[in-house]
Structure formats: structure tokens, C-alpha cells
Amino acid sequence: MSACILTVWTELGDGFLITMENVEKHFGKLHVLKNINLHIETGEKLVVIGPSGSGKSTLIRCINALEKPTSGSITVDGVEITARKAPINTVRQSVAMVFQSFNLYPHKTVLENLTLAPIKVQGVDRKKAEETGYAYLERVGLTEKAHSFPSQLSGGQQQRVAIARALNMHPKIILFDEPTSALDPEMIQEVLDVMVGLSKDNITMVVVTHEMGFARQVADRVIFMDDGEIVESGAPEHFFTNPSSDRTKLFLSKIL
Ligand code: ADP
Ligand code: MG
Numbered sequence: 001m002s003a004c005i006l007t008v009w010t011e012l013g014d015g016f017l018i019t020m021e022n023v024e025k026h027f028g029k030l031h032v033l034k035n036i037n038l039h040i041e042t043g044e045k046l047v048v049i050g051p052s053g054s055g056k057s058t059l060i061r062c063i064n065a066l067e068k069p070t071s072g073s074i075t076v077d078g079v080e081i082t083a084r085k086a087p088i089n090t091v092r093q094s095v096a097m098v099f100q101s102f103n104l105y106p107h108k109t110v111l112e113n114l115t116l117a118p119i120k121v122q123g124v125d126r127k128k129a130e131e132t133g134y135a136y137l138e139r140v141g142l143t144e145k146a147h148s149f150p151s152q153l154s155g156g157q158q159q160r161v162a163i164a165r166a167l168n169m170h171p172k173i174i175l176f177d178e179p180t181s182a183l184d185p186e187m188i189q190e191v192l193d194v195m196v197g198l199s200k201d202n203i204t205m206v207v208v209t210h211e212m213g214f215a216r217q218v219a220d221r222v223i224f225m226d227d228g229e230i231v232e233s234g235a236p237e238h239f240f241t242n243p244s245s246d247r248t249k250l251f252l253s254k255i256l
Contacts, residue, residue: 016075016220017042017172017204018063023072024234025058025228033069042172043202047215047236050225051251056208059225060175063206064095077172086254090232093122096166100178102152102158110137111146112160122169134159136164140194160194167198174198176207212256216240237252 019039025033031054031177040046048056061067064076065081065088071083079091082135104113114133118124121124130170137143140160159179166174176195180188199205199218209215215222215236222239224232224247231240232248 008028016030017044017077018206019073020059020062021073023062023074025055025062025067026070027048027164033062034251037232038073038205038223038230040206041117043204045199045205045218045220046207047090047222048206048208048225048232049210049212049215049222053189054225055228056225057177059255060097060206060208063173064092064097066097089121094172095175096163096169096171096173096179097175097181098159098166100182101161102150102155104158104161104165108144109147109149110153113150113161114165115192117165118168118198123224132170133142133164133168136167137161139167139197155183155185156190158181159187159191163191163194163198173206173210175202176205176209177247178208178210180209180211208256212240224253 010194016039017036020036020038023033023036024031040179048059050056058067062069063076066245069082073080075081076091077094079086080176081088082089083189105116108116111133114136115126115129119126133139134143134146137146140163142157142160142164145153145161150161153161179195180191188211192211195207195214196218219236221233222236223230224239224243224245226247232245240252243252
């Protein structure tokens with residue numbers, strides 16, 4: 001009987017796709033994440049804001065195990081990735097990341113950038129990977145660039161390719177780390193438009209950004225980080241109109 005209950009409990013888990021509990025991260029003497037407790041639901045769009053150096057990148061890099069917490073536990077899609085011998089590579093296949101600096105492979109064409117990981121890491125056959133690759137390129141409006149190289153594209157186009165590449169892994173979660181921060185102003189909107197389009201899907205999105213218009217439009221929840229802590233968390237309407245913390249108010253007064 002108890003074994004049966006245990007099985008049911010394990011299968012149901014706690015209902016969250018991502019769970020961070022009591023997460024601490026130190027880089028040497030630097031205490032970068034302080035008692036992070038964060039539960040993210042399937043399909044949730046979470047926006048993370050906060051000043052430079054507050055730990056935003058480290059937080060999201062912990063979710064795909066690019067960083068390992070000093071202590072605490074993180075569970076992603078039912079797998080405790082902080083456990084010893086956790087199948088990190090399996091989990092990484094359901095978590096894609098889009099970086100500020102695009103990180104495309106410079107010597108591969110756009111289409112090859114999209115198909116490389118599905119073929120090599122996920123064992124998808126080339127024809128299928130190209131087929132879905134083309135579909136995602138169409139979605140980001142870049143079908144005609146399939147055989148171009150990254151250097152032949154604008155920054156905004158490169159970032160849209162990076163998003164299509166992430167999607168071609170069919171992830172459950174996409175992490176965005178300031179995806180528009182390296183772009184010239186006239187290119188920011190085209191990338192945000194793609195992200196807004198994506199937000200209508202059931203995919204779970206965790207987005208570090210300073211684009212407050214995007215946050216208002218898309219976020220189910222906004223969290224504000226300062227000095228390694230989650231200082232405030234709430235729905236955008238509460239967050240932007242009536243934040244409770246003075247640290248949040250001060251930050252918003254500087255950027256809005
Ligand atoms: P944010 O993304 O909010 O700007 P980060 O998570 O990148 O903040 O960094 C938080 C703090 O951790 C900063 O002080 C940064 O210098 C430091 N840091 C980040 N990565 C490393 C690292 N690999 N080694 C040492 N210190 C780091
Ligand atoms: Mg950062």
C-alpha cells in the first residue's frame with residue numbers, strides 16, 4: 001500500500017516543471033545566490049529583472065546545469081538535477097537557452113545551426129531535422145536565409161535564428177538571458193515580436209530582460225532580484241504599479 005502511494009506521489013511530483021529550493025551559489029567568497037526558492041509551472045512565462053550583477057544569469061544557468069549550486073536542490077521536469085549522478089544530458093534536451101550574444105556556429109549555415117544538435121544529440125534523422133528546421137525558420141521569418149552564414153545576417157536576424165535553433169530541439173523550457181541587450185535599437189522589436197508569438201504556445205519561458213513593455217505584455221509573473229536574492233515576485237500589474245519593496249521601487253524608478 002505504502003509503495004503504491006509512493007509511486008503515485010513520485011509520478012505527480014509537486015506539480016511544478018521547475019523547482020528551486022534553498023538554492024545557494026558561491027563563487028569563491030562571492031555569495032551570488034541567496035536562499036532562492038522558486039517554483040515555475042508548466043507553460044508559465046516568468047520574467048526576471050534586476051540590476052547588473054544581481055545573479056540573474058547565474059539563476060537561469062542553474063536551471064540547465066550550466067552552473068551547479070553550492071547547496072540546495074533543483075528539480076527540472078521531474079529530475080533532481082542537483083542530485084549526484086543526475087542525468088543532466090537528458091534534462092538539457094528539454095531545456096534550451098538563448099544567449100545575449102547569439103552563440104551561433106560561425107562556420108555553419110543557418111540550417112546547419114538548426115539541425116546540428118537534433119541530429120548529433122537527439123538522434124533525429126537529417127531529413128526530419130531539416131523539415132522542422134525550415135518550419136521554425138518560417139516562424140521567425142527567415143526561410144530565405146537557410147543557406148546563409150551567421151556573419152551575413154544582422155544581429156536581429158541572428159538572434160531569431162538562435163530562437164529557431166532552440167525551438168528545433170523541441171524543448172519544454174526556453175531560458176532567455178537578455179536576448180535583446182546586444183542588439184541595435186531598431187532590431188530589438190523584431191526579436192521581441194518572435195518571443196511574444198512564442199509566448200502564445202504552452203512552452204515554459206524564463207526570460208531575463210530589461211524590456212518592461214515585453215514583461216507587461218507577456219509575463220505571468222515578474223521577479224526582481226537584487227544582490228543574489230529574490231526581493232519581489234508578483235503579477236506584472238502588481239509589480240509595476242504597486243511594488244511592496246523599496247528596492248524594487250528604486251530600481252523601477254531608474255529604468256521606467
Ligand atoms: P547578472 O546576470 O544579474 O548580471 P550574474 O549572475 O552574471 O549577474 O553574476 C552575479 C555575480 O556573480 C557577479 O558579481 C558576477 O561577477 C559573479 N560571477 C558570475 N559568474 C561568475 C564566475 N563564473 N566566476 C566568478 N564570479 C562570477
Ligand atoms: Mg546576466
